[in-house]
Amino acid sequence: MVGAGQLARMTAQAAIGLGVEFRVLAESASDSAAQVCAGTVIGDYKSAGDLLAFGSGCDVVTFDHEHVPGVHLAVLEGLRPVRPCRTALRFTQDKRSMRERLSLLSAKGVIAARCPKYQPVASMDEVLGFARSRARPRGSDAVGWSTGDVWPVVLKATSGGYDGKGVWICEDRDAAAEVLSHRIDLIAEELVPFDAELAVLVARSPSGQGAAYPVVQTIQQDGICREVIAPAPGLDPDLAAVAQHVGLTIAAELGVTGLLAVELFQVGGELLVNELAMRPHNCGHWTIDAAVTSQFEQHLRAVLDLPLGSPEPMAAHAVMVNVLGGDDADLHGRLPHVQAADPGARVHLYGKPVRPGRKVGHVTVVGDNLAELRERAGRAATYLSLGTDNGHPAAAEHEPQPGP
Amino acid sequence: MVGAGQLARMTAQAAIGLGVEFRVLAESASDSAAQVCAGTVIGDYKSAGDLLAFGSGCDVVTFDHEHVPGVHLAVLEGLRPVRPCRTALRFTQDKRSMRERLSLLSAKGVIAARCPKYQPVASMDEVLGFARSRARPRGSDAVGWSTGDVWPVVLKATSGGYDGKGVWICEDRDAAAEVLSHRIDLIAEELVPFDAELAVLVARSPSGQGAAYPVVQTIQQDGICREVIAPAPGLDPDLAAVAQHVGLTIAAELGVTGLLAVELFQVGGELLVNELAMRPHNCGHWTIDAAVTSQFEQHLRAVLDLPLGSPEPMAAHAVMVNVLGGDDADLHGRLPHVQAADPGARVHLYGKPVRPGRKVGHVTVVGDNLAELRERAGRAATYLSLGTDNGHPAAAEHEPQPGP
Numbered sequence: 001m002v003g004a005g006q007l008a009r010m011t012a013q014a015a016i017g018l019g020v021e022f023r024v025l026a027e028s029a030s031d032s033a034a035q036v037c038a039g040t041v042i043g044d045y046k047s048a049g050d051l052l053a054f055g056s057g058c059d060v061v062t063f064d065h066e067h068v069p070g071v072h073l074a075v076l077e078g079l080r081p082v083r084p085c086r087t088a089l090r091f092t093q094d095k096r097s098m099r100e101r102l103s104l105l106s107a108k109g110v111i112a113a114r115c116p117k118y119q120p121v122a123s124m125d126e127v128l129g130f131a132r133s134r135a136r137p138r139g140s141d142a143v144g145w146s147t148g149d150v151w152p153v154v155l156k157a158t159s160g161g162y163d164g165k166g167v168w169i170c171e172d173r174d175a176a177a178e179v180l181s182h183r184i185d186l187i188a189e190e191l192v193p194f195d196a197e198l199a200v201l202v203a204r205s206p207s208g209q210g211a212a213y214p215v216v217q218t219i220q221q222d223g224i225c226r227e228v229i230a231p232a233p234g235l236d237p238d239l240a241a242v243a244q245h246v247g248l249t250i251a252a253e254l255g256v257t258g259l260l261a262v263e264l265f266q267v268g269g270e271l272l273v274n275e276l277a278m279r280p281h282n283c284g285h286w287t288i289d290a291a292v293t294s295q296f297e298q299h300l301r302a303v304l305d306l307p308l309g310s311p312e313p314m315a316a317h318a319v320m321v322n323v324l325g326g327d328d329a330d331l332h333g334r335l336p337h338v339q340a341a342d343p344g345a346r347v348h349l350y351g352k353p354v355r356p357g358r359k360v361g362h363v364t365v366v367g368d369n370l371a372e373l374r375e376r377a378g379r380a381a382t383y384l385s386l387g388t389d390n391g392h393p394a395a396a397e398h399e400p401q402p403g404p
Numbered sequence: 405m406v407g408a409g410q411l412a413r414m415t416a417q418a419a420i421g422l423g424v425e426f427r428v429l430a431e432s433a434s435d436s437a438a439q440v441c442a443g444t445v446i447g448d449y450k451s452a453g454d455l456l457a458f459g460s461g462c463d464v465v466t467f468d469h470e471h472v473p474g475v476h477l478a479v480l481e482g483l484r485p486v487r488p489c490r491t492a493l494r495f496t497q498d499k500r501s502m503r504e505r506l507s508l509l510s511a512k513g514v515i516a517a518r519c520p521k522y523q524p525v526a527s528m529d530e531v532l533g534f535a536r537s538r539a540r541p542r543g544s545d546a547v548g549w550s551t552g553d554v555w556p557v558v559l560k561a562t563s564g565g566y567d568g569k570g571v572w573i574c575e576d577r578d579a580a581a582e583v584l585s586h587r588i589d590l591i592a593e594e595l596v597p598f599d600a601e602l603a604v605l606v607a608r609s610p611s612g613q614g615a616a617y618p619v620v621q622t623i624q625q626d627g628i629c630r631e632v633i634a635p636a637p638g639l640d641p642d643l644a645a646v647a648q649h650v651g652l653t654i655a656a657e658l659g660v661t662g663l664l665a666v667e668l669f670q671v672g673g674e675l676l677v678n679e680l681a682m683r684p685h686n687c688g689h690w691t692i693d694a695a696v697t698s699q700f701e702q703h704l705r706a707v708l709d710l711p712l713g714s715p716e717p718m719a720a721h722a723v724m725v726n727v728l729g730g731d732d733a734d735l736h737g738r739l740p741h742v743q744a745a746d747p748g749a750r751v752h753l754y755g756k757p758v759r760p761g762r763k764v765g766h767v768t769v770v771g772d773n774l775a776e777l778r779e780r781a782g783r784a785a786t787y788l789s790l791g792t793d794n795g796h797p798a799a800a801e802h803e804p805q806p807g808p
Contacts, residue, residue: 013420016413016440017692019736019753019765036420036442211747288421292748292770307743314718314770332423340711343615344696349423361423366696366718 001025001033002045002054003064006350006359007280007296008033010288011064014296020304024064025054032350033064048072055080062258062303063279066092067160083206083257083303084278091254092276095158096120096187102273105253113246113264113271117190120158127153127176130188150190158185167223192272194265198232199283200247201261201295203302203311210251211298211308212244213291216283218263224357225282227378228320230290230313233370236269243271250276259284259299282322282359287311289346289364290318315366319373321381323347323361329354331361334387338363338380345380405429405437406449406458407468410754410763411684411700412437414692415468418700424708428468429458436754437468452476459484466662466707467683470496471564487610487661487707488682495658496680499562500524500591506677509657517650517668517675521594524562531557531580534592558593559583571627596676598669602636603687604651605665605699607706607715614655615702615712616648617695620687622667628761629686631782632724634694634717637774640673647675654680663688663703686726686763691715693750693768694722719770723777725785727751727765733758735765738791742767742784749784 001008004026012033015022023039024031034040041057043050045068055061055076062083070093073086091098099118106114119130134150153176157166169191170176179186197220201213217232218225232240243264250273251260261281263274284295293301293309301308323331331354338345342365349361363380365373379389405412408430416437419426427443428435438444445461447454449472459465459480466487474497477490495502503522510518523534538554557580561570573595574580583590601624605617621636622629636644647668654677655664665685667678688699697705697713705712727735735758742749746769753765767784769777783793 009420012440013417016417017750017752019739019755021439034442035425036416038438038440038442038444040442292750301743306740308747309743310747312748335423336710339705339713343712343714344716346421346696348421351423 001062001064002051002068004031004033004037004040005064006032006352007064009036009350010285010294010348011280011296011299012037013288014294014300018297018300020300022300023054023058025051032352035351046072048075052076052079055082060303062299063089066278081206085255085257088254088256089278092278093159095156096185098276099187101254102250105250106273110253111246111249111273112242113273115273116154116192116265118187121155121180121186121188124173124177124180127155127170127180127188128173134190152191154189154191155179155186156189158187165223192265192267192274194267194272196232196235196266197274198235198243198264198266198271199228199261199281200243200264201259201281201284201287202244202247202251203259203295203298203308204248204251204256205302205308206257206305208252209308210248211311212248213284213287213295213311214313215240215243216286218283222357224322224324224359226322226324227374228283228286229370229374230286230318230320233317235266239266239269239271246271246273257305258303259295282362285348285362286318286320286364288348290314290366316368317370317373318364318366319370319377320362320364321377322359323349323363323381323384325354325356325358325360326385326387327356328387331384334384338383341383342376342380345376347380347384405466405468406455406472408435408437408441408444409468410436410756411468413440413754414689414698414752415684415700415703416441417692418698418704422701422704424704426704427458427462429455436756439755450476452479456480456483459486464707466703467493470682485610489659489661492658492660493682496682497563499560500589502680503591505658506654509654510677514657515650515653515677516646517677519677520558520596520669522591525559525584525590525592528577528581528584531559531574531584531592532577538594554594556595558595559590560593562589562591569627596669596671596678598671598676600636600639600670601678602639602647602668602670602675603632603665603685604647604668605663605685605688605691606648606651606655607663607699607702607712608652608655608660609706609712610661610709612656613712614652615715616652617688617691617699617715618717619644619647620690622687626761628726628728628763630726630728631778632687632690633774633778634690634722634724637721639670643670643673643675650675650677661709662707663699686766689752689766690722690724690768692752694718694770720772721774721777722768722770723774723781724766724768725781726763727753727767727785727788729758729760729762729764730789730791731760732791735788738788742787745787746780746784749780751784751788 002025004024008024009032024033026034060081103115105111121127131149152169152171155168168179197218200215204210214231216230219227247262261277265272288294292312346364365377383389406429408428412428413436428437430438445458464485507519509515525531535553556573556575559572572583601622604619607615618635620634623631651666665681669676692698696716750768769781787793
């Protein structure tokens with residue numbers, strides 16, 4: 001696995017059970033996965049030499065991120081099976097290609113989801129043109145049009161973004177001008193007034209076998225995933241089945257091997273594709289503790305062309321809340337308090353230096369009472385972050401409401 | 405962790421999630437845990453130098469076996485916390501001490517379980533004396549007495565045994581003479597005509613917190629654990645509670661820190677203590693896939709004096725079947741067939757060279773229908789061992805029965 005962040009770290013855990021020899025290409029021996037993995041090679045994934053030296057020692061090469069340059073992937077594919085392959089990975093490296101391809105699949109009726117309206121932009125004129133175009137009603141577009149320029153406009157870097165980085169919600173032309181000043185490749189997108197953000201995680205093997213996990217709801221704060229609820233509460237089962245079909249179809253159409261996470265906006269009974277990732281994904285961390293097969297084992301099974309495992313959940317509900325770094329780095333000092341307060345909380349720490357807002361761990365709780373689970377997971381994760389359990393994700397819903 | 409077998413390997417998996425730096429003292433870089441663990445030190449646990457060099461680099465030292473010489477443990481305890489401690493470990497290293505101590509606890513009524521009748525033996529006269537003594541009725545002994553010599557007599561090496569090694573069921577004096585000829589320290593024990601073999605797994609922390617997993621039934625073949633059913637089917641809940649109390653009490657009385665597995669014989673409503681182990685144990689492998697907290701994480705939490713995790717099961721039933729080595733070493737060639745046949749089977753492989761009868765992995769299945777689970781786990785494990793699913797543990801129960 002190229003990359004040695006927490007996704008590689010948790011994949012290493014799964015590789016132990018599967019009995020496969022697992023190596024990571026790490027930038028440093030202190031990387032999250034490098035700390036725990038016997039097969040660590042230190043090198044730079046942006047260097048063709050390092051990448052090829054690493055890859056040539058492997059039977060199959062896969063990734064914990066999508067940032068390996070395409071030119072290097074092409075060479076690597078001449079040496080070893082690379083999964084997912086370069087032509088699939090391109091759709092995660094280039095949002096414009098992704099939007100073009102998925103819009104085509106949507107227009108042809110191959111997937112029952114559309115993309116947000118989008119347009120490549122390189123100048124203020126083009127951004128304004130996009131904002132104006134949004135003001136014209138379109139027959140198939142049920143959301144977000146009016147009679148003047150439509151702001152905000154979402155600007156996205158076509159490549160290199162993650163965790164909200166590379167995404168700007170511009171409320172006006174001044175904000176757009178600031179983004180344009182960075183002179184990076186951009187696409188403009190409509191801001192979708194979603195009812196919920198959903199995610200569907202599927203696996204596909206080179207033999208063409210597919211498996212879809214239950215559709216989850218993801219709750220973001222400041223562009224970072226904060227909470228995942230599995231399965232998505234209150235989701236129409238028919239729409240959930242549509243979402244799973246969308247995921248499996250995109251995986252097949254794009255030739256994905258391994259995991260594919262499809263982030264979706266739900267607007268009423270409609271689904272829009274937000275982002276794609278072809279690797280283990282934050283939306284699937286709950287599967288370690290609450291699905292028959294964890295996403296990390298599933299990814300390995302898929303890229304090794306082993307039969308896929310059951311994606312069935314093991315409980316009525318699972319809630320995962322990310323632990324974000326706070327001002328106090330002493331996670332391990334706070335851990336015993338969380339363990340004592342909630343013996344059922346499943347805490348996963350990533351061994352990463354604590355920096356404010358950085359994902360340094362997650363907590364999963366599993367059971368029958370969703371409101372209680374959200375409360376427990378939120379309290380545990382917030383306490384680990386901050387040393388207090390105020391302000392956790394589910395807390396707002398428990399605030400006293402003003403009377404009638 | 406001193407020792408790098410499969411127990412250390414699975415503890416390494418748990419350490420990753422817990423975010424603790426985990427090292428193993430391995431005899432060789434090819435040891436099961438050494439293959440996967442970043443913190444591997446190669447050395448000999450029987451060498452005081454190797455052991456102390458390893459231990460002095462750790463905050464806490466624990467074990468995946470009970471074979472470290474007591475004299476070395478005493479020195480190590482001067483340097484670092486050793487958990488479990490030497491005085492507790494002694495009861496797993498010396499069966500005579502264990503029998504003496506537990507018989508005393510039983511006689512005082514501290515634990516509601518007795519030991520099999522036993523006697524240290526060093527000569528044929530003493531073995532015959534034990535066999536004769538068994539022929540006298542004893543007031544408190546409901547099982548296994550008659551009017552002549554009572555054979556078989558069980559001879560056990562007082563130290564060094566595991567997986568049936570060091571245990572001989574002698575049908576007559578010739579068999580006993582053969583065992584005596586090895587000139588090792590022995591105890592003689594009655595052969596208990598049990599209704600079931602049970603095991604209770606508990607954890608205890610230095611702070612004195614305890615946690616007990618559900619009592620399981622273990623099924624042995626040729627002295628090796630073949631199958632574990634959690635919870636033990638049909639066990640009277642009151643007797644299960646007694647077994648858990650016995651486990652927690654022994655852990656407290658013996659000053660155990662970490663896990664304690666107590667192997668029990670059930671004879672009607674009576675419990676007898678067979679063996680003790682103070683480490684992760686085969687009877688708890690099911691907890692990886694089917695308990696809120698796995699035994700491996702629990703052991704780490706206990707020896708690190710962290711609050712213990714919930715030992716609750718996540719499903720109605722779990723069945724674990726060991727994968728024993730067969731004649732064909734190509735486990736990985738057979739794995740895809742098992743994965744394809746049963747996507748819900750949780751296979752764990754240990755990376756060990758395959759030798760006939762050796763534990764090289766295990767399979768766990770989880771669900772509601774116990775008969776089906778036993779069938780599935782048995783088929784998967786037997787196919788991995790032998791390339792056929794005939795003769796698996798649950799198969800005999802499905803044989804056509806002769807008609808009336």
